[in-house]
Amino acid sequence: MEASKIVLVGAGNVATHLGRALRQAGHDIIQVYSRTEESARTLAGQLETGFTVQMDEVRTDAELYVVAVKDDALAEVLPRLVRCSPTALYVHTAGSISIDVWKGLTSRYGVLYPLQTFSRRRPVDFAEIPCFVEARTAADTEYLLRLAGGLSQCVYEATSAQRLYLHVAAVFACNFTNHLYAVCQQLLEEHGLPFEVMLPLIDETARKVHQLPPAEAQTGPARRGDTTVMEHHLQLLHDRPELAAVYDILSKSIYSMTHHD
Amino acid sequence: MEASKIVLVGAGNVATHLGRALRQAGHDIIQVYSRTEESARTLAGQLETGFTVQMDEVRTDAELYVVAVKDDALAEVLPRLVRCSPTALYVHTAGSISIDVWKGLTSRYGVLYPLQTFSRRRPVDFAEIPCFVEARTAADTEYLLRLAGGLSQCVYEATSAQRLYLHVAAVFACNFTNHLYAVCQQLLEEHGLPFEVMLPLIDETARKVHQLPPAEAQTGPARRGDTTVMEHHLQLLHDRPELAAVYDILSKSIYSMTHHD
Numbered sequence: 001m002e003a004s005k006i007v008l009v010g011a012g013n014v015a016t017h018l019g020r021a022l023r024q025a026g027h028d029i030i031q032v033y034s035r036t037e038e039s040a041r042t043l044a045g046q047l048e049t050g051f052t053v054q055m056d057e058v059r060t061d062a063e064l065y066v067v068a069v070k071d072d073a074l075a076e077v078l079p080r081l082v083r084c085s086p087t088a089l090y091v092h093t094a095g096s097i098s099i100d101v102w103k104g105l106t107s108r109y110g111v112l113y114p115l116q117t118f119s120r121r122r123p124v125d126f127a128e129i130p131c132f133v134e135a136r137t138a139a140d141t142e143y144l145l146r147l148a149g150g151l152s153q154c155v156y157e158a159t160s161a162q163r164l165y166l167h168v169a170a171v172f173a174c175n176f177t178n179h180l181y182a183v184c185q186q187l188l189e190e191h192g193l194p195f196e197v198m199l200p201l202i203d204e205t206a207r208k209v210h211q212l213p214p215a216e217a218q219t220g221p222a223r224r225g226d227t228t229v230m231e232h233h234l235q236l237l238h239d240r241p242e243l244a245a246v247y248d249i250l251s252k253s254i255y256s257m258t259h260h261d
Numbered sequence: 262m263e264a265s266k267i268v269l270v271g272a273g274n275v276a277t278h279l280g281r282a283l284r285q286a287g288h289d290i291i292q293v294y295s296r297t298e299e300s301a302r303t304l305a306g307q308l309e310t311g312f313t314v315q316m317d318e319v320r321t322d323a324e325l326y327v328v329a330v331k332d333d334a335l336a337e338v339l340p341r342l343v344r345c346s347p348t349a350l351y352v353h354t355a356g357s358i359s360i361d362v363w364k365g366l367t368s369r370y371g372v373l374y375p376l377q378t379f380s381r382r383r384p385v386d387f388a389e390i391p392c393f394v395e396a397r398t399a400a401d402t403e404y405l406l407r408l409a410g411g412l413s414q415c416v417y418e419a420t421s422a423q424r425l426y427l428h429v430a431a432v433f434a435c436n437f438t439n440h441l442y443a444v445c446q447q448l449l450e451e452h453g454l455p456f457e458v459m460l461p462l463i464d465e466t467a468r469k470v471h472q473l474p475p476a477e478a479q480t481g482p483a484r485r486g487d488t489t490v491m492e493h494h495l496q497l498l499h500d501r502p503e504l505a506a507v508y509d510i511l512s513k514s515i516y517s518m519t520h521h522d
Contacts, residue, residue: 096490115462128461156458165452168494168508173445173459174466175481176511177438182475182518184434191426197417198434199471200389201376205435206467208383210460214443220436229357233429242514247429249510250437253503257443 001146007059008032008047009081010068011039014093018068018114018151019047021126025150031059060084064147066112067092074101082106089140095167098160099134110135110144113163114152115170126151132158132166183243215257222251223258262407268320269293269308270342271329272300275354279329279375279412280308282387286411292320321345325408327373328353335362343367350401356428359421360395371396371405374424375413376431387412393419393427444504476518483512484519 003026008019011034023029032051034040044051052058058081065084069077071094082090082105089108092101095115102109111134116124131152133144141157148155158166181202185195208217221229230251237244264287269280272295284290293312295301305312313319319342326345330338332355343351343366350369353362356376363370372395377385392413394405402418409416419427442463446456469478482490491512498505 096493115458128465130458130461132458154458154461156454158454162452162454164497165448166454166458168497169445169448169454169459170462171481171494171508172441172448174462175479175483175515176441176507177463178466178470178475178479179483179511179515179518180433180438180441181470182479183514184430185475186518187426187430187433191423193417193419193423193427193430195470195474197376197391197393197415197427198430200391200415201431201435202438202467202470204389205439206463209439209442209456209463211383213456214439214446218436218439218443220432222436222440232357233432236425236429242517246437246510246514247432249507250440253444253507254436254440256503257440257447 001150003027004063004147005030005061006064006066007062007084008043008066008068009058009077010034011036011043011051012068012070014114014116015066015068016043016046017116017124017126018066018093018112019043021151022066023047024126025147027147030062033058055080058084062088064088065090071097078102078105089135089143091135091144095163099136100160102136108136108140110140111160111163112144112148113158115166127153130154130156132156132163134158134160134163183246187243218254218258220254222254225255225258262411264288265324265408266291266322267325267327268323268345269304269327269329270319270338271295272297272304272312273329273331275375275377276327276329277304277307278377278385278387279327279354279373280304282412283327284308285387286408288408291323294319316341319345323349325349326351332358339363339366350396350404352396352405356424360397361421363397369397369401371401372421372424373405373409374419376427388414391415391417393417393424395419395421395424444507448504479515479519481515483515486516486519 005028006022008015008029011032019029029047029049031049032040032044035053037053040051040053065081065088074097090106091110091112093112095113099111113132115130129152131148133148135141135144145155184198188195234244234247237247266289267283269276269290272293280290290308290310292310293301293305296314298314301312301314326342326349335358351367352371352373354373356374360372374393376391390413392409394409396402396405406416445459449456495505495508498508
């Protein structure tokens, strides 16, 4: 696609990764805006562009304004930002904020949501980050699909309602999963075993669901309804009541899903 | 190491995968025993060896007897099996059975436990399966470490007590994790999104803990103590009380682990 002239509003994690990816895809980041001068300067430096900390100095000649600020700053930023240009396309990048946040402010608007798990200490390959787009008009949806397609291999259209469930689903599959890894590490280390022994199984468990639906891939005592093993495990956890509670409720959830099918 | 003459007792999943790996490592599987003729014949055919369904026809000239039968069949099988040879080494392969199950039956015994998640529809690379060994004597431990080292890249010594916790830890990191993937799939499909959209994040979540301890890698609303988002998520799950309960208990567990550190 043709390069777009873009203003980046925000200079945090999302703005940084998105800004780099947009630039790498050949777009022209003409300016970075942030309330915090240091962040604005740092990101503008990385993107070799200008910056401002004054909303009334934001350039008015961009074709696209990408807003990546904290959710609770959106209400204040958006009404001031849309004065820049009545014809440009405006998008925000927040998973749990409806597209309707733009309603009545301007005519061309949408959402570009990268579903990501950032860790400061890990580099990000943007090509692998699923991106979800939504826009008021079909033409702008089309444009955002093409734009995002230049950044990531995994681009989807999603409504605001779908994005909400996407976020909850990600909490289950990523945040909660990571916590189970942490519980595993605690249990192993308390018994003199390094966490590394579990990595091959963790990897295989993740790989398997590329091929099999997770409900079919389910194994273990709860799936088999093996109450002897489950009771034994609960006994082993008797000094960790909070882990026993997690064990119990997840086992029941597995059992009920298996029987429901 | 030198090839060992091995009798395989059992012809199920574990016996099959272990038998193939032992043969590939150059060992001599001289016989397969199983109570079920069809299983015995099938596995013996794959390993190009003989089989029997009669315990009193089990060959007495093996150096190693590997027992991979169901946990509840061990008590019946072991006392009869040890009559084969008073000098051979005997091992079972059950994660949750103590080495003491052999006590008083014979003098050289131990455990060879492959920590695996078998799915019928997926091939297994034995080299990636962590194996845990234990034996009564140091010499036999040494032998089992070498034997297992020929099958897998991940070989460890573990006591019977450690194996119990290994099994519980694996339930958390693998069985429960897979269930969270299944929950994720349900939520996504109920809202018109394919499970595939979550695979990059699932992969990244698993990859991340190769580099960072999981407690450090933790992200999400529970980690941040963001009660607004958590309450919103619980509202989205109001028609799925069992999932809301899982959400609630895991969020509390994350919060308490974070604050404990």
